[in-house]
Amino acid sequence: MNTEQNLSKAFTYPAIATGLLLLIPFIAMKFSEDVVWTLSDFILAGIMIFGTGITYTLVTRKSEEMAYRVAVGFALFTGLFLIWSNLAVGLIGSENNEFNSLYFLVIGVGIMGAFIARFKAAGLMLTLLAMAATQAIITVAAFFTGMAEVPESSVYEILAVNGFFITLFVVAAMLFRYAAQEESQTNEEEG
Structure with missing residues (x-):
């Protein structure tokens, strides 16, 4: 072909x-x-x-490695779900709340990190951890800027929604960690 x-x-x-x-x-x-x-x-x-x-x-x-393929799929789905949710209903307040534009930084970190890592599993693991950290920083910033007082948002909702996405990014990072371990085992067996 x-x-x-x-x-x-x-x-x-x-x-x-x-x-x-x-x-x-x-x-x-x-x-x-x-x-x-x-x-x-x-x-x-x-x-x-x-x-x-x-x-x-x-x-x-x-890549023929199933672990890598699953990790990429999970990471991409999480990023898509983050943006989709943010555009549809907003993660803090409504979708019209300007604070929600900060969540595009999480995706920006992912894109930059993926290219810097050259799409290698070990580097992508670090990228997903950086995305989780960026999401956590945005969460903290939401509290310091009074976003928990915005209608349709509460401390619990902000923690729950952001914690959910942070967890998904960490799970994706662990999938890439597993893929990196499989990749290094394969390289050792071939070398």
Whole structure:
């Protein structure tokens, strides 16, 4: 199979998955007045889902290690879920609260860290820990800036939501740690 076919295949699966996932809210809009999506909602969701899918495909295409593939998938899903939740309802207050824009820093740390680590499992483990730390710093900043007083937010909600994402990032880091250990064992056996 040549490179052009591989690239075509790399784009086809995420595109099909994106289309199928976007059918869910499209159909739900026909049966429920609670689901109200605009064209821009569909476009943004499509970009996010397709972008996550193509990133997974491109990052994992050279690795046959299942642990690495699972770790990449878990990390990407967590990042997508963080941004999706933040844009949909906001993690602190409503989605219109400007403080929520800080959560894009977590994704920025992940992107920069992934490139610095050259997508190697050991470096990605550190990147995911840095993402968890960034999320924790944002949580602390929320308390120091009085965000627990914002309507629709409380100390408990801020701790619970941010703790949930911090936990997911730490779990992803541990998956990359396991993948790095498997990778080093494989290299020792081959060397």
